[in-house]
Amino acid sequence: MGKKIQINKEFVDIMPQDYLDLVETGTYESPNRGWKDFGTATELIAEHSLCAGCPESIAFRHIMASIPNPEDTVMVGSTGCTSLVFPMIAVHNIHSLFGNQNAIATGLKRALALRFPDRVKDVIVLAGDGATVDIGLDMTLQSWFRKERFTTICFDNELYANTGGQESGLMQKGFLAKMAPVGKKFEKVRLPEIARESGCDYVAVMTASKPSLVEKVIKQAVLIAREIGPTYIQIYTPCILEIGKQSMEGLQEMRTSEAPGERFKFREFISPEAQSFLDGLAEKKKAEKLAASEATS
Template sequence: MSKEKIQMTEGLMDIMPPEYQEMVANATFGNEDRSWKDIGSSKELIEQHSLCAGCPESIAFRFILAAIPAPENTIFVGSTGCTSLVFPHVGVQNIHSLFGNQNAIASGLKRALKLRFPDKEKDVIVLAGDGATVDIGLDYTMQSWFRQENFTTICFDNELYANTGGQESGLMQKGFVAKMAPMGKKFEKVRLPEIAFEAGCHYVACLTVSKPNRVEKAIRNAIYVAREIGPTYVQLYTPCILEIGKQSMEGLDEMKDSEAIGGRFVMKELMTDEVREFLKEKDAEQKERKKLAKAKAAAVTA
């Protein structure tokens, strides 16, 4: 979907669903510096979702969709799981892949888009649960990193298989007892951020979704690095409140507790020296764009 294609023909305007009309009129397309701060004042790229009320995955979706720099030129590749329940409500192109195959599909897609649109940047983003990313799909995930494919992999880490009732995952904490894993996990949580870095990812971030500015920065860093340098990985803690026995309002506290000093989700970023320099340049460019936009706005109101 390009920005041109989502413009509606005059004659069809009346018969399109109101949500679609609103999206064309008020969503933030074509503005590289779109942000989570636009939530509330612009049309979001997500309608109501079908997750459990208060599920942190829904918050994560909102922040990610508000942060991606070019939604009109982005294609998500999803996989089966709770995340896949959200995609039908999302106003960005997406493909549902067979469980675990998401990084293989994304590899082919990114390469095909590069051939088809050599002069246009098309961002491919994988978004899947930890069961799909780390357990059943780990081979495909890692092979895409080994091959240095230019796309971002985002894992919604809820430390189990939520959609099928609570089976054990490699990212589950040691000792945790889930509904479908009554014996308790026998070994430590797999350190996928470190594995991703060692397997060829140039930028890796691991954090909760309690702070939108942090999520936005990590997602944008990952997308920019994937465009120009190589594969990137972002792991977001999105606790399954249903499985850990929390109420719908308690997901945020759970994330805040787990990111406090000594917690297992203290924010972590791993990057190569090349990426560090590259991101400094990107930050400087963004500051310059914002300064210009501010000056332009001031000139209009003067």
């Protein structure tokens, strides 16, 4: 049991079992939390209402397992399938008006810095492509221009899946959806490149098919956002219903889309300041490992 998350002894006997499990076998305050905790530790997400086999829920699990200090993290969500999951996660979270998520995160981050000046508080925005790129593009870009220090994660499913498949800014050119029968006439918005030019210190494009990679990227993004400046991650989480796939085909769809030359091939941009920060972290870790091995020998 950690120090920050504890149950008042008077209430232990009336707390639900799920809550007790989270406190006793959850991964709060674990310094090396990651996807390797799956199967043995209680996850910070439970019994969500997404469809069977939804790739978004795979991505959600990997992200919840990777965020560096969940007990001091506030997540900001927006309308969409992700807002069905936020009530089921064991991290403080705020549901914002559609598209306002980066504006709310800005105020939240500043308020937390004033209220808890001696504690590390992370803010993570997690929204779909409609909220990030179409409806909330103004708020998204302005927060990057102002160099607000929080992480923006975009779950890119390339359409408005929750409302039946309308065309979105991140949809690929020529794609036919149920509510976009003519096919999209414009190119997919190149938000990662826009993010880089708008002042993000770390930008990554990926799919959720490799938990180890998701873990590495999320940790880097949150740590850089804490110290240097805004970070942006775009994760492909296909909507299997809207692209006409079976429940077990989501993983293959993600793997196909990240093949060399495809639109979600893993790429990242790290600014020089962020790179020197990461190098410093790596050196510190190396020195700690060396000290630990010397202590045992």
